[in-house]
Structures are given as C-alpha cells and as structure tokens.
Amino acid sequence: MTDxxxxxxxxxxxxxxxxxxVWLCGAGPGxxxxxxxxxxxxxxxxxxxxxxxxxxxxxxxxxxxxxxIYAGKRGGKPSAKQRDISLRLVDLARAGKRVLxxxxxxxxxFGRGGEEAQTLVQHGIPIRIxxxxxxxxxxxxxxxxxxxxxxxxxxxxxxTGHDQSGNTPSSLNWRAIAQxxxxxxxxxxMKHIARIAAELMEGGRSAHEPVGIVTTATTxxxxxxxxxxxTMEADIAAAxxxxxxxxxxxxxxxxxxxxxxxxxxxGEPVRDMDPLGRxxxxxxx
Ligand code: SAH
Numbered sequence: 001m002t003d004x005x006x007x008x009x010x011x012x013x014x015x016x017x018x019x020x021x022v023w024l025c026g027a028g029p030g031x032x033x034x035x036x037x038x039x040x041x042x043x044x045x046x047x048x049x050x051x052x053x054x055x056x057x058x059x060x061x062x063x064x065x066x067x068x069i070y071a072g073k074r075g076g077k078p079s080a081k082q083r084d085i086s087l088r089l090v091d092l093a094r095a096g097k098r099v100l101x102x103x104x105x106x107x108x109x110f111g112r113g114g115e116e117a118q119t120l121v122q123h124g125i126p127i128r129i130x131x132x133x134x135x136x137x138x139x140x141x142x143x144x145x146x147x148x149x150x151x152x153x154x155x156x157x158x159x160t161g162h163d164q165s166g167n168t169p170s171s172l173n174w175r176a177i178a179q180x181x182x183x184x185x186x187x188x189x190m191k192h193i194a195r196i197a198a199e200l201m202e203g204g205r206s207a208h209e210p211v212g213i214v215t216t217a218t219t220x221x222x223x224x225x226x227x228x229x230x231t232m233e234a235d236i237a238a239a240x241x242x243x244x245x246x247x248x249x250x251x252x253x254x255x256x257x258x259x260x261x262x263x264x265x266x267g268e269p270v271r272d273m274d275p276l277g278r279x280x281x282x283x284x285x
Contacts, residue, residue: 023101136158
C-alpha cells in the first residue's frame with residue numbers, strides 16, 4: 001500500500017505525541033490494515049517503538065524514523081520481565097522520548113496493558129491508550145466465524161488458557177463457563193487444550209460441539225481448523241498447528257460453512273448456505 005492511498009493525517013484534530021509521553025497502542029491481530037488511524041498517527045511521530053512478539057514487521061516499517069525495540073515475551077513468563085518493560089517505558093519517557101508501546105491485538109485484552117499503564121501513571125508519566133482489534137474478535141472474523149450470531153448466542157466469554165505461572169487458571173470455574181456461556185473464545189489455550197476440553201465436557205458441553213481454531217490469524221500464514229470438543233486435541237496434533245491460536249467453541253463456528261470469505265476469494269464453493277438449518281433467508285426481521 002502506498003502512502004498516498006492512506007487518508008492524510010494532517011488535520012489539527014490528530015493528537016500530537018509529545019516528548020515524555022507514552023502511548024499504549026494496539027496493533028491488531030496481524031494484518032497491518034487492521035491498525036487504527038490513531039495507531040498510524042502514533043507510528044509517524046514516535047521516537048521509540050517498543051513492540052511485542054506478535055506485532056508484524058510491516059507495521060514497524062510505518063515508523064522508519066523511530067528506534068525499534070523488541071520486548072517480546074511468549075508463554076506467560078515471570079512478571080519480573082514485565083516489570084522491566086514497564087520501567088523501561090518510564091526511563092524512555094523521562095529521557096524526553098516520544099514513546100509508542102505497541103502491543104498485539106488490543107492492549108487491554110490479555111495483554112498486560114493495564115499493568116504497564118498503571119506503572120506509568122504511578123511514575124507520573126502522561127499516557128494515551130489506543131485500542132486495537134483483538135484477535136478473539138478480528139482473528140475469528142478473518143476465518144469467517146462471527147463471534148456473536150443472533151440465532152446462536154447472546155453472550156460470549158473471553159478466557160485465557162493459562163495464568164501467570166503457565167498453568168490453566170485455577171481461579172476459573174470451567175464448569176460454570178461451560179454451563180453459562182454459549183460461545184467461548186480462548187486465548188493462549190493451546191498448551192492446556194486437553195484439560196480445557198475435558199473440563200468443558202464434564203461441565204456438560206457436547207463432545208460434538210463445533211470448535212474453530214485460527215492460528216496466526218489475519219497474516220499470510222493463517223490456518224483454520226474446524227473440529228469438535230472431543231476430537232480437537234488429536235486434530236491439532238495431526239494438523240501440526242502451533243500458537244499463537246484463537247480457539248472458538250460454540251455453534252457460531254458452523255457459520256464458517258457459509259462465511260469463509262477468504263476461501264470464497266480463493267475460488268472454493270460455499271459449503272452450506274444455511275449451516276444452522278434455519279431454512280429461511282436471514283433478512284427476516
Ligand atoms: N492483546 C492481544 C492478546 C494477547 S495474549 C489481543 O487482544 O489479541 C496472546 C494470545 O492472543 C495468543 O496466545 C493467542 O491466543 C492470541 N493471538 C494474538 N494474535 C493472534 C493471531 N494473529 N492469531 C491467533 N491468535 C492470536
């Protein structure tokens with residue numbers, strides 16, 4: 001994409017990233033086109049961009065003037081390192097830099113953005129928060145899975161598959177989630193997938209319930225697996241799927257049979273025009 005195809009960010013309404021400030025910004029799930037205009041505005045002004053593992057290289061190219069610092073951290077490593085990152089942001093701001101902290105997805109969704117922002121405020125550093133498209137919504141949309149669908153769910157639960165120690169979150173009542181949530185979207189769930197599936201089935205979910213798994217969603221390497229609660233562990237292994245992955249459990253996954261828009265662009269036929277068997281056009285009010 002050339003610069004001239006992007007809207008100009010020259011209006012006085014665009015906020016200035018001032019020296020000594022930190023903007024905590026979501027980069028979306030991968031595809032650079034899923035950045036917000038505020039994120040682009042920030043990229044163009046930053047002196048320093050501190051970015052996470054899941055931020056695509058192409059996005060950093062929109063900040064050629066800035067120093068790029070990798071602060072990647074995978075798989076729920078100890079919080080000491082998190083503290084280092086937060087304090088580094090403080091130091092850079094105090095040194096008078098225009099600091100852009102770029103995080104995958106949305107900074108406040110399972111991204112420890114709240115902790116970093118809190119540390120900055122506690123140290124008297126002025127901040128701005130720029131939300132991003134979270135993988136659990138946008139990543140599923142790229143796979144043709146609507147996270148809510150009127151015929152299926154009036155609620156959705158976003159869950160993290162492991163806690164700070166790397167274990168399945170012990171504070172989570174998986175059985176209550178099984179019983180109370182029509183659609184469950186799991187971040188960081190691959191490591192404990194067998195345990196999570198077992199708990200949900202013990203909580204009453206059908207072994208045949210559809211599951212959609214999207215890895216490296218919205219990037220060129222995106223892979224999608226459609227499976228079921230009882231077969232997903234074996235199917236993930238057979239397909240050789242690796243994190244990062246979003247796991248969606250619920251009837252909404254069936255909608256991919258009609259909404260796999262990327263497959264349709266690639267010339268694949270629509271598998272089922274009415275995968276939920278409602279037998280009527282959806283335009284009826
Ligand atoms: N703040 C991020 C989530 C960070 S936690 C957001 O809002 O999306 C990291 C987890 O997010 C990964 O383990 C994975 O479960 C999910 N994730 C992030 N980007 C992803 C992508 N492109 N494809 C699939 N899952 C992704």
